Amino acid sequence: MVKTGGTAVEVRLPSRLGFEKVAMGTAESVARLMGFPDARIEDLKTAIAEACINAIEHGNQQNEKLSVGVILSASDDALEVKVMDNGVGISKQPAKPDIDRKMHGEEDPRGMGMFLIQALVDEAEWVKGNKGDGSYVRLVIRLDKDTE
């Protein structure tokens, strides 16, 4: 494990689907330096991918003139990730996906991103933009959490 406490890494992505992989790769590198086990790194990568996809698709409406900001802040025992876009943010959390309703056509088969984010990290918080400041989602994954 490398001492990474107090370190921050920032990445800016174009608002184009696929570029979430750049954030995933960066997060994987930072988490590996911090000593996260593989299973938690996979959780983090999926959560960050979903947060970036939401920012690209919904926050920035795939407007390539806008970028998605990703800041990874390492402390001694946790990694905090902020994914920022130019949208107004969400006003209400979607309901937990219900596979039976999806299978019966009563619920959109999509719409699982926010659920996955919440399920895979230790903290997830959606912060609405204020006076054009943009919005962000803040994720925290802790080093001391047991894996499976």
Next chain:
Amino acid sequence: MNNPNMQAETKVQMDQIADSNGGQISVLRLSGDMSSSSREALMGSYAGASKNHPVLLDFTKVDYINSSGIALVIQVMMEAAKSGQKVAAFGLTPHFEKVFTMVGITKYAKLYKDQSAAVAALS
């Protein structure tokens, strides 16, 4: 500089294999990304599969799956359910086995470690 494309194209190859009782199974061998851009490749290939025998989704060569890709798997399951067709999958990493379980896919499609385990269970 050209705009780079960070999405790996989804490819689907369909194989027909025999189960241990002489029945047939269609195997959709997926590769590349499973994302919103995979719709045509996955749903188009599935449309060409017989509805009279089970379908196996082979994720062994899939590099990346996101929630839009998972939604397409659910759409295959929805189509299959209309004709009572069984759907199962194999070759997922332990992480994506967990994710598929979290979203409830395993209620309608069993996951297996590899093709032989899947074929044995479907026979």
